[in-house]
Amino acid sequence: MLARLCKINFVATLLEVRDLRTHFHTSQGIVRAVDGVSFDIKEGETAALVGESGCGKTMTALSVMRLVPKPQGSIVGGEIHFQGRDLLRLTEQEMREIRGAEIAMIFQEPMTSLNPVLTIGRQITETLEAHERLSRDTPEARALELLRLVGIPDANRRLSDYPHRLSGGMRQRIMIAIALSCNPKLILADEPTTALDVTIQAQILELMRELSRKFGVAMMIITHNLGVVARYADRVHVMYAGKVIESAGARDIYQNPRHPYTLGLLHSVPRLDQPRKAKLDPIEGQPPDLWNLPQGCSFSPRCKFVIERCKREVPPLRDIGAGHRSACWVAETLSQGKVSSS
Amino acid sequence: MARETAIATKSFSGFSFLKGWAGVALHFTRRRPLGAAGALIIVIMLLAATLARLISPYDPLTTDYAAMLQAPSAAHWFGTDSFGRDVLSRIIYGARTALWVGFSSSFVGATLGAIIGVASAYFGGKVDLIVQRFMDLLLSFPLIVLALVVVAVLGTGTVNVILAIMVPMVPRCALVVRSSGLSLRQTPFIDAARALGFGHARIIFRHMLPNVMAPFLIMLTAFLGQAILLEASLSFLGLGVAEPTPAWGLMLKGAAVEFAETAPWMAVYPGLAISLSVFAFNLFGDSLRDALDPKLRVS
Numbered sequence: 100m101l102a103r104l105c106k107i108n109f110v111a112t113l114l115e116v117r118d119l120r121t122h123f124h125t126s127q128g129i130v131r132a133v134d135g136v137s138f139d140i141k142e143g144e145t146a147a148l149v150g151e152s153g154c155g156k157t158m159t160a161l162s163v164m165r166l167v168p169k170p171q172g173s174i175v176g177g178e179i180h181f182q183g184r185d186l187l188r189l190t191e192q193e194m195r196e197i198r199g200a201e202i203a204m205i206f207q208e209p210m211t212s213l214n215p216v217l218t219i220g221r222q223i224t225e226t227l228e229a230h231e232r233l234s235r236d237t238p239e240a241r242a243l244e245l246l247r248l249v250g251i252p253d254a255n256r257r258l259s260d261y262p263h264r265l266s267g268g269m270r271q272r273i274m275i276a277i278a279l280s281c282n283p284k285l286i287l288a289d290e291p292t293t294a295l296d297v298t299i300q301a302q303i304l305e306l307m308r309e310l311s312r313k314f315g316v317a318m319m320i321i322t323h324n325l326g327v328v329a330r331y332a333d334r335v336h337v338m339y340a341g342k343v344i345e346s347a348g349a350r351d352i353y354q355n356p357r358h359p360y361t362l363g364l365l366h367s368v369p370r371l372d373q374p375r376k377a378k379l380d381p382i383e384g385q386p387p388d389l390w391n392l393p394q395g396c397s398f399s400p401r402c403k404f405v406i407e408r409c410k411r412e413v414p415p416l417r418d419i420g421a422g423h424r425s426a427c428w429v430a431e432t433l434s435q436g437k438v439s440s441s
Numbered sequence: 442m443a444r445e446t447a448i449a450t451k452s453f454s455g456f457s458f459l460k461g462w463a464g465v466a467l468h469f470t471r472r473r474p475l476g477a478a479g480a481l482i483i484v485i486m487l488l489a490a491t492l493a494r495l496i497s498p499y500d501p502l503t504t505d506y507a508a509m510l511q512a513p514s515a516a517h518w519f520g521t522d523s524f525g526r527d528v529l530s531r532i533i534y535g536a537r538t539a540l541w542v543g544f545s546s547s548f549v550g551a552t553l554g555a556i557i558g559v560a561s562a563y564f565g566g567k568v569d570l571i572v573q574r575f576m577d578l579l580l581s582f583p584l585i586v587l588a589l590v591v592v593a594v595l596g597t598g599t600v601n602v603i604l605a606i607m608v609p610m611v612p613r614c615a616l617v618v619r620s621s622g623l624s625l626r627q628t629p630f631i632d633a634a635r636a637l638g639f640g641h642a643r644i645i646f647r648h649m650l651p652n653v654m655a656p657f658l659i660m661l662t663a664f665l666g667q668a669i670l671l672e673a674s675l676s677f678l679g680l681g682v683a684e685p686t687p688a689w690g691l692m693l694k695g696a697a698v699e700f701a702e703t704a705p706w707m708a709v710y711p712g713l714a715i716s717l718s719v720f721a722f723n724l725f726g727d728s729l730r731d732a733l734d735p736k737l738r739v740s
Contacts, residue, residue: 164636170566198638206636212629216651225647226637277637 112180113285113317114140114163119177121155121162128390132158132172134341137416140285140334145311145318147332147349149325149364151386155341156321160287164204165194182284200230203278207290209270213262219246219273220258226280245276249306268299272306279310285317292327304331325368329353337361340387340397343416347423357425357433359402396427404429469732476728482721490536499527501534501687510704520706522695528707532714534687539718542599542672542682546606547664553607554614555657559649561615562622563631563641573619576612584609588671592680602681606671614660621653655733662726666719673715689715 121133133155140146148156161167162174165186179186181202186194198204206212214222223245224238239258246254249272262270271291278286288307292300308331311318320332328335328349335352337345337360345358356362363382384401387393393400399409408428416426427433470477489496498518505525513520519528561572579587591605625631626649634644650657675681676690684691689711696707 166632166635195638195640198636200638204633204636206629206633208629212633214630214634214648214652216654217648225639225643229637229639229643274633 110141110143112139113142113144113182114319115178115180116159116163117178117180119159119162119179120175121158121167121172122175123172125171125390127388130389131341131392132389133162135177136338136341136343138336138343138346140317140319142284143311143315143317144333145308145320145331146334146336147328148319148321148336148338149323149328150338151323153386153389154338155389156338157289159338160204160289160319160321163287164198164202165189166198196230199226199283200281201283202285202287203281203283205271205274205278205286205288205291207293209267209274209294212274213270215262218259218261219265222262222273223277223280226277230281241280242276245280246273248279248310249273249276251276267295268303271295271299271303275303275307275310279314279316282314283316285319286311287319287321289321290323291320293322293324300327307331325364337364340392341389342397342426344398344426345424346416347425351421351423355423357419357423357430358427359404359433360398362433363401363403404433469728473728473732476725476732479721479724479726479728482717483725486536486540486718486721489533490540493533493537497527497530497533499530501526501531502685510700510707512704513706519710520704522692522707523700523704528692528710531687531692532689532710535689535692535711535714536718538599538682538686538688539669539672539715542603542606543665543668543722546603546672547610547661547668549603550607550610550668551614551657551661551664554611554616554660555618555650555653556645557611558615558618559622559625559653560645562619562626563645563649565626569619572615576615579609579612580616582609584667584671585674588675589678589680592675597680597683599682599686602672602675605675606668610664610668614657614664617656617660618653621656622649625649625652659726659730659733662722662729666722666726669722670715670719 116139117137119133119136120131123130123132136155136159138146138148148159150156158167158172163179163181163186165174167174174187177187181197186197189197213219217225220239220242223242227238227241242258243254246257251257251269251272257265262273265273274291286307291307292303295303304327307318307320310316320327322328332349335345335347335349336343337352337358339360345352345356345361347355347357352361353365356365360382363380366380367382369379382401387397387400393410395408395410395412396402396405396414399405402409404427406428412428414426414428416424417430418424419430469480503526505521507525508517508521509525510523511517511521511525517527517529519532521527522531557572557576561569582590587609588605591608592601595601595604631644631648634648639648672681672688673690673693676688677694679694681690682688684695692711693708693715696704696711700707
């Protein structure tokens with residue numbers, strides 16, 4: 100009985116990133132774009148990676164794909180376990196078989212992420228062909244099925260169209276169709292809606308959620324939009340200066356943020372459930388230069404709750420109960436009430 | 442069901458493809474009459490070369506010692522040479538040699554160059570550095586000198602001439618295509634292709650090469666004129682096509698030394714054929730470049 104219960108509650112971990120470090124060599128010195136990032140994504144789960152520009156979100160995703168731009172960037176340490184295999188130990192050929200087939204990626208710029216000289220149909224069948232997933236149907240039939248799946252009207256005609264005839268939202272749908280074509284286990288979506296109109300954003304996100312549920316695909320949505328996180332993510336990982344600083348369930352992080360940075364982010368977004376005259380409370384200062392990080396906690400120069408210890412020691416990401424993890428020395432004593440009184 | 446739709450889309454696109462080409466040709470003629478004139482001369486040359494057997498009045502190889510060194514007349518429009526061969530027929534057949542050598546050497550040269558250029562841009566880093574220095578090395582020789590070296594090593598003959606003309610074309614095309622390839626390398630869809638797990642060969646051939654079609658076509662047409670000129674030069678120097686094959690450069694060679702004053706038609710007409718064809722290819726190539734260059738395009 101107990102075993103059975105455990106089985107029901109047990110969802111296998113799909114992706115396990117441990118202490119990932121990706122560095123860039125620049126003229127200013129070594130940039131620690133990803134500096135000891137750890138997180139898990141369970142099967143079928145939608146995780147969000149949140150943070151401002153340049154905090155290492157995209158580099159984390161590219162590291163998982165092992166597509167960090169060479170020769171400036173390189174993964175210098177850590178482990179990335181995907182379905183029990185350490186991706187960092189695979190050969191380039193083995194990795195190529197995983198890209199697109201097991202882990203797919205959707206990029207920020209739908210306008211330029213499709214090859215302008217190939218037809219839509221060709222670009223979808225190309226992926227099937229590359230991964231030799233053609234056994235059941237003809238590739239054209241599968242392409243048609245995928246286009247219908249992502250809600251492209253008049254899919255038949257669209258197969259022989261070139262990308263320039265489609266709008267941004269349509270192109271992002273095509274990107275989703277390509278990403279889904281080989282039935283991947285995980286989709287990394289790097290700001291999939293940032294370049295789109297607000298009305299289209301919701302459509303695309305809704306489509307992604309629907310399809311990920313339908314096919315049981317896990318997703319990692321990279322975004323700086325907290326609204327997206329609230330609606331679509333199961334779990335949230337907040338990044339700051341190359342580190343994950345807070346990790347919790349989506350609901351939990353809104354109701355009970357345990358890191359001053361997350362708190363600051365939440366207070367700098369206008370909300371409908373607050374009085375109209377309530378002032379926004381932006382985070383003071385600028386994010387630090389990644390080649391010149393302050394000693395101790397990277398957020399300490401901007402933090403309202405800073406204590407002496409923050410400036411000396413880097414706080415580790417630690418469990419503070421109920422699957423909630425925070426990298427703050429004063430995580431336990433933080434509360435939203437405190438920020439409004441200060 | 443799916444098969445039917447596939448066939449339907451194919452025939453549909455095939456039809457619009459044909460219609461599209463006629464439209465493009467008409468548009469090109471209107472916008473760039475000079476280029477169209479060049480294209481017309483090229484088409485005439487192509488027709489002459491393919492229909493040589495039907496339209497040439499005499500056999501280009503038959504000697505007629507009764508009709509040596511005759512001036513242009515009704516029987517021999519462009520006169521005859523020192524062996525009594527009809528100059529017009531030899532020019533018509535010469536178009537075959539010129540076009541065959543010109544097309545094959547520039548096509549192979551430009552294609553190899555494009556592949557090297559794109560691959561060099563795609564891999565970047567050390568590969569790019571090494572390939573580019575090697576191309577620079579080849580570029581440091583003038584066109585004709587490099588071609589002479591190749592002929593000197595391989596010997597004369599049509600195939601060797603094609604090789605000789607092809608070799609100096611490769612680095613020139615590689616250089617131009619590489620620069621387009623470099624900007625292409627930065628575009629997100631190449632990153633997307635890598636994220637889909639495509640191999641290097643697939644990305645280079647299927648995804649990058651079709652995108653450098655414009656510079657490739659421009660280089661190809663530019664090479665065609667040069668290749669014809671180069672073939673004529675090599676033949677003139679006695680390092681190209683061998684007698685008795687009708688070739689324009691060869692006809693000049695036979696005429697220039699002894700008969701320039703006594704039978705000028707022997708040199709004038711093949712010379713005109715060379716100039717006209719090179720001129721036509723250059724006109725067409727220039728217009729094509731303007732038409733394909735988005736920076737010069739007025740929409």
